[in-house]
Amino acid sequence: DTGVSQDPRHKITKRGQNVTFRCDPISEHNRLYWYRQTLGQGPEFLTYFQNEAQLEKSRLLSDRFSAERPKGSFSTLEIQRTEQGDSAMYLCASSLAGGFNEKLFFGSGTQLSVL
Amino acid sequence: DQQVKQNSPSLSVQEGRISILNCDYTNSMFDYFLWYKKYPAEGPTFLISISSIKDKNEDGRFTVFLNKSAKHLSLHIVPSQPGDSAVYFCAASGSSGTYKYIFGTGTRLKVLA
Numbered sequence: 504d505t506g507v508s509q510d511p512r513h514k515i516t517k518r519g520q521n522v523t524f525r526c527d528p529i530s531e532h533n534r535l536y537w538y539r540q541t542l543g544q545g546p547e548f549l550t551y552f553q554n555e556a557q558l559e560k561s562r563l564l565s566d567r568f569s570a571e572r573p574k575g576s577f578s579t580l581e582i583q584r585t586e587q588g589d590s591a592m593y594l595c596a597s598s599l600a601g602g603f604n605e606k607l608f609f610g611s612g613t614q615l616s617v618l
Numbered sequence: 619d620q621q622v623k624q625n626s627p628s629l630s631v632q633e634g635r636i637s638i639l640n641c642d643y644t645n646s647m648f649d650y651f652l653w654y655k656k657y658p659a660e661g662p663t664f665l666i667s668i669s670s671i672k673d674k675n676e677d678g679r680f681t682v683f684l685n686k687s688a689k690h691l692s693l694h695i696v697p698s699q700p701g702d703s704a705v706y707f708c709a710a711s712g713s714s715g716t717y718k719y720i721f722g723t724g725t726r727l728k729v730l731a
Contacts, residue, residue, distance in 0.1 A: 507661070536718070545622075545707050545721035546662065559718055594661055606652065607709075607719060609661030 505529070507610035509595050515616045516585055523581045524613045528597030535578050536607060537570055538594040546594055552578060553600065585617045621645045622710050624722035632730050637695040639725045641708035644689065648710040652719070653682060653693045656705045665706075666693070698729045 508527040516522050528535050534553050538546035549568065550560045554575035567585075572578040582589055592614050596607040623642045631637045641651075649670035654662035668675040668682045668691065675682050681694045695702055705726050709719045 538721075543627075543723070545624075545709075545723045548718045548720065551718055596661075605650075605711075606664045606667065607654075607662075608664065609654075611659070611661050 507595055507597050507608050509593075509610035509613050511613055512611065513614045513616075515618065517618050518585060518587060520585055521581065521583045522585055522615065523579055524593055524595075524615075526578045526580070526595030526597075526610060528577070528595070529599075529608055532597035532599050532608070533575070534598045534600055534605075535572055536596040536598070537578070537580050538596065540592045540594055540612070541590075549580075582615075585615075587617050590615055590617045620723075621648075622708060622720045622722040624706075624708060624725050626725050627723070628726040628728070630728045630730060631698045633700055634697045637693075637698045637702065637727055637729065639693040639695075639706050639708075639727065641691045641693075641722055642689060643691075643710050645710070645712070645720075646689070647712040648720075650711045651682070651684060651691050652709045652711075653680075654707045654709060654721075655702075656707065656724070662707060695727075698727075700729050700731050703727055703729050 510525045536551040537549040540546045552572040567583045570580045592612045594612045596609045598605050598607050652667040653665040656662040666677050666680045668684050684691045705724045707721050707724045709721045711719045
């Protein structure tokens with residue numbers, strides 16, 4: 504059983520650099536979500552895809568953030584010109600659309616530290 | 619605005635006793651609720667869910683109760699075990715129009731042996 508896989512697990516970067524994270528969802532799942540979590544907070548919604556279509560983006564997501572899901576399989580999240588405030592755990596989750604039975608399955612996350 | 623609130627940041631319970639974790643929401647469009655457990659350095663794992671057509675759902679030691687009029691849900695764990703020590707998040711979603719899940723800030727449960 505391959506769960507949601509995220510790469511890398513940890514990323515340290517300098518302010519102003521660009522970073523890209525990858526998420527491989529559970530293969531039959533058609534929805535893919537990105538969340539961000541900081542210490543003492545719950546996961547904060549960033550964006551989600553159904554197949555390859557990006558259906559919603561958080562209004563908190565600045566223009567420096569972009570996500571893609573080509574061909575409806577894996578997804579990438581890019582942060583341009585990173586700032587110290589971007590330091591957080593970035594979580595990816597996937598699900599199979601199914602109304603009240605839908606469950607999100609999360610990966611282990613990518614911990615980003617911006618110096 | 620925090621649409622899903624967990625007002626107790628931490629809770630300590632003796633092993634074998636009941637743990638009750640609470641969650642309040644403000645958006646009346648939410649009709650599906652989930653509880654997740656999170657260990658350090660891992661992603662959240664699904665525990666149990668409930669739809670708004672029910673007021674209770676049970677799965678083994680875990681029971682979730684939903685009070686729609688009060689916009690309140692609770693997770694009961696009985697009996698509590700040391701392995702239950704983790705951070706618990708409630709999440710809510712509206713099935714019409716948007717499928718994003720809004721999470722609370724979490725409650726850290728410590729089960730004492």
